[in-house]
Amino acid sequence: MAWNRRQLLSATLAFAAAPALAQNGGAQPDFEAHLARLAAKAQSAGVPREVAEAALRGIAPDASLMGRSTRQPEFSRPLQDYVAEAASAGRARRGRELASRWSAPLAAAEAASGAPGSVILALWALETDFGREMGSRDVLRSLCTLAYARPENGAFADEVVAALIMVRNGVPREKLRGSWAGAMGNPQFLPSAYLKYATSPEGRPNPDIWSSVPDSVASIGAFLKGSGWRAGVPAAVEVRMPAGYDIAALRQDSRAWTVAGFQALDGTELPASGEAMLFLPSGARGPAFLLYANFWVLKVYNFSDSYAMAASILADRIAGGPGVRQPWPKNEMLLGQADRERLQRALLALGHYRGAVDGRFGPVTREAIHAFQRQIGYRPSDGYPSAEILARAAAASGT
Secondary structure (H helix, E strand, O other), X not given: OOOOOOHHHHOOOOHHHOHHHHHOOOOOOXXXXXXXXXXXXXXXXXXXXXXXXXXXXXOOOOHHHOOOOOOOHHHHOOHHHHHHHHOOHHHHHHXXXXXXXXXXXXXXXXXXXXXXXXXXXXXXXXXXXXXOOOOOEEHHHHHHHHHHHOOOOHHHHHHHHHHHHHHHOOOOHHHOEEOOOOOEOOOOEXXXXXXXXXXXXXXXXXOOOOOOHHHHHHHHHHHHHHOOOOOOOOOEEEEEOOOOOOOOOOEEEHHHHHHOOOEEOOOOOOOOOOEEEEEOEEEEOOOEEEEOHHHHHHHHHOOOHHHHHHHHHHHHXXXXXXXXXXXXOOOOOOOOHHHHHHHHHHHHHOOOOOOOOXXXXXXXXXXXXXHHHHHHOOOOOOOOOOHHHHHHHHHHHOO
């Protein structure tokens, strides 16, 4: 999509902005005027008025979206639990079966995008379980409702216009079925992503991402290429961290990690150059990974670190690897949402954190934790949000 795929979903957290929709069971006296404004916006983008009005005719607001929980498992579950399900042995086995069945389209998508077929399959699996869960909602109805509920967020109205451009271009109106947030087909593209990345290997207009596997895998590959995928560069590499290593920095050149004694557990050589970030999802007690440029490309598809890790691990398993090789710690105690926000607030007050206080821990939060650990002489400085680190940061900040 033109912006991160999950930023739109994150923007739907405050559905209470339109309480009347839920109270009136979906009846809104000015919803027709809202649809008319959307039709006019689409007309300004080159959609004939009669096409826009016909596509929007009869749409009523979807009251089921009001108050809907938008908590996504990739943001709220322990990484080891999320990965165990998302990158399961059964899913990897199914991926290998499909890799054999669709070898020619996957090879073509890989050649065109530079992204391995195993990665394309992994994203297809995470998005729709290989086409089994594509959603059946009327995408235009969902997007019109979200645009009405959150008028301050223009992204929803833009997606309505993109969907109407699809109809103008010849995509049948009835094809616009998908998730409650407007994502469609095997790749779960929002309309803007469809317009930008949907591809047919045969060069046909209006690629069929709903029922054509060749079109779907080519489109996922085009998304990755368009988002900056670098051929031959890994996304995440599981590594063995040298015993007693003093983690002075979480980011440095790949060569520096090699010189320090880090080794890839699959026996391959680490890349000779390029920045890599050390990721210890369970702290120094658990598996260690180095994250390379393509990890951040996976995060364009979904902003969650857990999602990107699961995609990388599942791709490894589809390609014949064992997945995570190092054991996860048992009985890991994770901070809850309120405590994660409290830690971010404390780190913000201490001058280490520069992001939003939202309880979502990505590289910015981990680097802030690492900086605080170094400041207080805490070893290992693994960037892990433990209860002890929360207590010490809260005490130091007075929060």
